[in-house]
Amino acid sequence: MLKNLLAAIILFTAIAGKAQTYPKDSAQLKLISNYILNNYHCYNDLRDLCKQIGHRISGSPQAEKAVYWGKEVMEKIGCDKVYLQEVMVPRWVRGEEEAFIIGQKGVRKPVVISSLGNSVGTGGKKIKAEIIQFNNIDELKLMDEKKIKGKIVFFNYRFDQMNVNTFDSYGPCVYYRWGAPSEAAAKGAIAVVIRSVSSAYDDKPHTGSMRYDKKYPSIPAVAISNVDADKLEQQLVKEKKVSFELRSTCEMLSDVKSYNVVGELTGTELPNEIICFGGHLDSWDIGEGAHDDGAGVVQAMEVLRTFKKLGIKPKRTIRAVLFMNEENGLRGGVKYAELAGKNHENHILAIESDAGGATPFGFSMTMSYERSEKVKSWLPLLRTYGIYNLDRSGGGADIGPLAQKFGTPVMELLPDSQRYFDMHHSANDVFENVHRRELCLGAVALTAMVYLVNVHGL
Numbered sequence: 001m002l003k004n005l006l007a008a009i010i011l012f013t014a015i016a017g018k019a020q021t022y023p024k025d026s027a028q029l030k031l032i033s034n035y036i037l038n039n040y041h042c043y044n045d046l047r048d049l050c051k052q053i054g055h056r057i058s059g060s061p062q063a064e065k066a067v068y069w070g071k072e073v074m075e076k077i078g079c080d081k082v083y084l085q086e087v088m089v090p091r092w093v094r095g096e097e098e099a100f101i102i103g104q105k106g107v108r109k110p111v112v113i114s115s116l117g118n119s120v121g122t123g124g125k126k127i128k129a130e131i132i133q134f135n136n137i138d139e140l141k142l143m144d145e146k147k148i149k150g151k152i153v154f155f156n157y158r159f160d161q162m163n164v165n166t167f168d169s170y171g172p173c174v175y176y177r178w179g180a181p182s183e184a185a186a187k188g189a190i191a192v193v194i195r196s197v198s199s200a201y202d203d204k205p206h207t208g209s210m211r212y213d214k215k216y217p218s219i220p221a222v223a224i225s226n227v228d229a230d231k232l233e234q235q236l237v238k239e240k241k242v243s244f245e246l247r248s249t250c251e252m253l254s255d256v257k258s259y260n261v262v263g264e265l266t267g268t269e270l271p272n273e274i275i276c277f278g279g280h281l282d283s284w285d286i287g288e289g290a291h292d293d294g295a296g297v298v299q300a301m302e303v304l305r306t307f308k309k310l311g312i313k314p315k316r317t318i319r320a321v322l323f324m325n326e327e328n329g330l331r332g333g334v335k336y337a338e339l340a341g342k343n344h345e346n347h348i349l350a351i352e353s354d355a356g357g358a359t360p361f362g363f364s365m366t367m368s369y370e371r372s373e374k375v376k377s378w379l380p381l382l383r384t385y386g387i388y389n390l391d392r393s394g395g396g397a398d399i400g401p402l403a404q405k406f407g408t409p410v411m412e413l414l415p416d417s418q419r420y421f422d423m424h425h426s427a428n429d430v431f432e433n434v435h436r437r438e439l440c441l442g443a444v445a446l447t448a449m450v451y452l453v454n455v456h457g458l
Helices: 002-039 041-053 061-077 137-142 167-178 180-186 226-238 290-309 331-342 369-376 379-385 400-406 436-456
Strands: 081-093 097-102 108-111 113-115 127-134 152-155 191-195 221-224 243-248 251-265 270-280 316-323 346-352 360-366 410-415
Touching: 002 041, 002 290, 002 379, 002 436, 041 061, 041 290, 041 436, 061 081, 061 251, 061 290, 061 316, 081 331, 097 113, 097 221, 097 226, 113 243, 127 137, 127 191, 127 226, 137 152, 137 180, 152 180, 152 243, 167 180, 167 191, 180 191, 191 226, 191 243, 221 226, 251 290, 251 331, 270 290, 270 436, 290 316, 290 436, 316 331, 316 436, 331 400, 346 400, 346 436, 360 369, 360 436, 369 436, 379 436, 400 410, 410 436
Parallel strands: 127 152, 152 191, 191 221, 270 316, 270 346, 346 410
Antiparallel strands: 081 251, 097 108, 097 243, 113 221, 127 243, 251 316, 360 410
């Protein structure tokens, strides 16, 4: 009886505490939302990043400019600390690229290609060979090597349009960009063409990172758009023999020194408890990296700006991190975790925004049951700002090393994904394709979550 009574008292106290706290939290979240939606500073920051600097592939002059731009913005915000974390990053250069589809009668049709990130080129020379189509990797594995050797493989694997959550379609497709080129090389192929990992039906191919298996030759790998992939597929049905001609000068150069950019407000009561949040500063070298991941970068900085402008003095240290080299190496995320361990830092939570700047609806979470239930107890506060889904597991690539090394609880902002893979890693990912209000709503959601964890812990 005594144990039951004590449990009831504890439960009643907890509920009463929440009841007393929610009005205060609710009022503060309203101030946060009003400030961000009335000023849209993060949208202006994104315009500057995209239009003054542009795309920012790791190791490039544009990436270097972005580092110092991010540092300057956070200094103007008035952070207690702004500093750079040195990290060596790969330097891949696209160079020139062109391709032609050549029919049975010798008719040459130019096709727009996008070399996959980290791919080797043709050394500027033209390579030409018969192209052979596979709809999936199992078809390739079953094919006799003699029928593949010396040919160019076309992986015609389609983005599944039936999934409402487009990330469910992205996952299976990525293998054909990331690992399938080496599978083709193992069978004797001299180059690989993939159907773009994209939900869009247009003529803009999508790039993205790939990795070579060192056991096999490194061969050129390129993407073509869904429109051109359909045309190639149809031509292969009509004609017995179709060739593909490719010339590219892409290459991997020596590593280059770069930096993560870090800005923080020091906790007034528990400064050693750190809440970090951020996105990646680098992008691919086509488009402007507006959704991927300029949006996450400016939303992270907006959290700090909002705390400063509203005079919110955080109990715990809150830290924005602009990671370098997420796209083709993850060196920034690895370095951040390495330094966190070296400095004996205690991260109570890490949040990533790297899924675009569309309207947010939730957060994914990877943490203990007790912690996730605590976060879910804040849903009555968050629903006002469109956040209703906290049921998905997940985190983010750049904060993954923190979770793996130290068991840090991680979260990722979840925006609506319907248009994301129309733009992702392509020339479509430009500032004009980011909606001002939607971007700002993401900043509201991120700031609200940081505020609640800061006040109540995790």
